[in-house]
Amino acid sequence: MSAPEDDRDHHHPAPMSDVEVRARALEELLREKGLVDEGFIDAVVSAYANDIGPMNGARVVARAWVDAEYKKRLLADATAAIAELGYGGPQGEHMVVVENTPKVHNVVVCTLCSCYPWPVLGLPPRWYKSAAYRSRMVREPRVLLREMGLDLPESVEIRVWDSSAEIRYLVLPERPAGTEGLDAEALASRLTRDAMIGTARP
Amino acid sequence: MTIERGAAAEVAQMAGPAALPRRNGELVFEAPWQGRAFGMALGVVQRLGIPWREFQQRLIAEIGARPGAPYYDCWLAALERLVVERGVTSLAEVAAAQRRVRHESS
Amino acid sequence: MNGLHDMGGMDGFGPVEVEAGEPVFHHAWERRVFGLVAASAARRRIGTTDAFRFAIERMEPSHYLRASYYERWLTAMATLLVEHGVLTRDELVGRAGGSFPLSRPAPLLRIPEPAPAATPRFAVGSAVRVRNEHPRGHTRCPRYVRGRRGTVGRVDGVFPLPDVAAHDDRPCAEPAYGVRFPARELWGDAAAANETIHVDLWESYLEPA
16 A cells, blocks of 8 residues: 655654644544544554455565565465465465566466456456456467556566466566665555556566 | 454445545555544444444545545545534534644644 | 357457556445355355356357446356246346346256376376367366467366366366467467467366377
8 A cells, every 4th residue: 555654753844734634633533532543543554455455465475575485485385375474265275476587577367257366466457357358468468568558578578377277376576676675564565466467567 | 443344345345436546456545644534434433333334425425515526535524524413523623623733733 | 168258369359448546346236246146145056166157158248248247247146046946037037127138048068077087197398289179068278279289387286177067066176287388389470489378277178299
């Protein structure tokens, strides 16, 4: 989930917008009246990031980026490694993670319907289920990826994974340059669902 | 205080103009206050023991009344409306709290 | 079946349209359908996921194309409930106050009799050819690989064969494989040399190349 640095640091006061004033005022009032507690608000925001959508997958990828042993386990037995982080369930019982390298780019599709790794990426977006995506990704991946905003040089090998059986795929993107100082949480927040399907780079 | 799971699903799955803004499937908060307003609404609804649609209806009304207004501005307005209409607080108290916050931040 | 759903390699669908910031469900009814199929007691009355997929595949082709993803789920669910005798078509039409299109009935089928096989016939590196078979019932062998030569990249364990599981409850687990095909094998010499398509296929779909 994207959010800028918390601007509550009073050493650098920024003029508060009207709406921000209203939000803080309301929160103070509600807390005074025992309607919310601070911990709850924080927990809600992070639970939403965790429970619904691709943050699960992002955590898996980020962990693989910072922990070389985890990455080995993930590539050897993705279902078990993903379960280490507590994720699993319907449409994720048999996972395979495919790794992008400077020479190889992976992208996932389901030509026959729209199979998708729910436990790590949530429910699929409409475009993934569309006739255009299902028909074209196995036939002209480089052209389609370029149309979708990912321009791969002709020299990069493309592997298209058609989820036609029980295996569900997650792409492990390359870690972006300049992220060496970031921890797993910060890395996870930079990852997009599209990067883990293979139609974008993080 | 923990989040009730069924409620979480109901909030996440709001459809139409009231749908939570997302990018790539993830919730988007453009500023911390938006995340806090989000959490506040959930907390209030849960604490008051009222159905989510009580907030949702006010949210839809705010969005409808202010076309083009940013989503979480409408969210906050809906929440203010809810807590006043439910008698949790009054318009006067809200205004006073806003004055205090402005004063403290200047 | 060689249905419209089997779309790999089809031309003419145009650009992929991406909706920025799209919600999980575009309409409230989609959420209800999701809940019905994913979690309700009714779901347990309609058979396997394979049967469910086949019910979607049996939709009248122009309905399939017009329908959104969750409308396909709804149609399949309703069709199977009628076929299993839980509801009648009249009840659906009556309650809907008008039409309620269902999928077409399954044709008379010859369900394959796979030999029970726990020991995989193929290994990583095996050269295989996809059998040129065109079952009228459910299958998960896409048309675009039938008759094509590939290499086994992965041996995946045993899973129920959809071609049986969609229609019958006899045991039918057999090994499945990740098979890779060079793009040129599938699409001709005009395809790129450095693109491969990986398709997951049950053992019954394969023979030694």
